[in-house]
Amino acid sequence: MPKIILIPTSHIARESLENVRKIITKEKPECIALELDLNRYYALKAEEKERSGFWGMIKSFGIFTSLIYWILKKFQGYFGGKTGVLPGSEMLKGVEIAEELKLPFAFIDQPVERTFFNIKKIPLSEKLSLFWLLIKAVFGLAYPFGKKVEIDLSKVPPKKLIEEAMKQFRKDLPGFYNVLVEERNAVMARNLKALAKKFDKIVCVIGAGHEKGLKKLLAQ
Numbered sequence: 304m305p306k307i308i309l310i311p312t313s314h315i316a317r318e319s320l321e322n323v324r325k326i327i328t329k330e331k332p333e334c335i336a337l338e339l340d341l342n343r344y345y346a347l348k349a350e351e352k353e354r355s356g357f358w359g360m361i362k363s364f365g366i367f368t369s370l371i372y373w374i375l376k377k378f379q380g381y382f383g384g385k386t387g388v389l390p391g392s393e394m395l396k397g398v399e400i401a402e403e404l405k406l407p408f409a410f411i412d413q414p415v416e417r418t419f420f421n422i423k424k425i426p427l428s429e430k431l432s433l434f435w436l437l438i439k440a441v442f443g444l445a446y447p448f449g450k451k452v453e454i455d456l457s458k459v460p461p462k463k464l465i466e467e468a469m470k471q472f473r474k475d476l477p478g479f480y481n482v483l484v485e486e487r488n489a490v491m492a493r494n495l496k497a498l499a500k501k502f503d504k505i506v507c508v509i510g511a512g513h514e515k516g517l518k519k520l521l522a523q
Contacts, residue, residue: 309509413491
């Protein structure tokens with residue numbers, strides 16, 4: 304039976320970079336899968352100019368979807384500056400290691416354009432709720448885990464905290480949870496199962512918030 308090993312990461316944690324190399328080296332997979340699509344990979348590699356990208360997004364997906372994406376990206380960039388790790392570095396590290404070891408690698412996420420298109424369909428009221436939560440978070444009036452928690456940004460948060468955060472996310476913003484988590488989990492699980500027909504051992508680098516749902520789908 305093919306073996307799929309998930310590496311849950313935090314996109315700005317230095318520990319994620321270390322774990323990716325350590326686990327791939329230890330497990331010696333036949334293929335490395337990554338929570339990326341081709342356009343996101345090129346964007347990470349090229350570090351595209353924010354301004355032109357932002358106005359292009361507004362034309363394609365509307366002001367609210369684009370503004371929310373921009374704010375979330377700024378948040379990640381800010382915290383990434385605190386840890387010295389650019390958001391998404393662990394994904395690029397996975398590709399780098401695959402190339403070093405001459406291993407095939409696969410991007411298993413759905414196209415980012417599809418994700419944005421689905422976000423566009425979320426009711427305006429929920430978009431405003433997310434926008435308001437983000438504004439409150441800037442001023443320390445809202446927390447990602449529903450309560451104030453001290454987190455070491457250089458490490459991947461404990462699974463219990465991640466599960467609490469995902470429950471809170473699902474409760475407060477069900478439309479966003481469906482688009483950003485459940486729909487993408489379904490796509491990634493389907494793509495991993497397809498890879499498992501070709502390779503006996505796969506290591507998959509994913510954001511920690513996807514781990515529990517992916518495990519459940521892969522077990523079906």
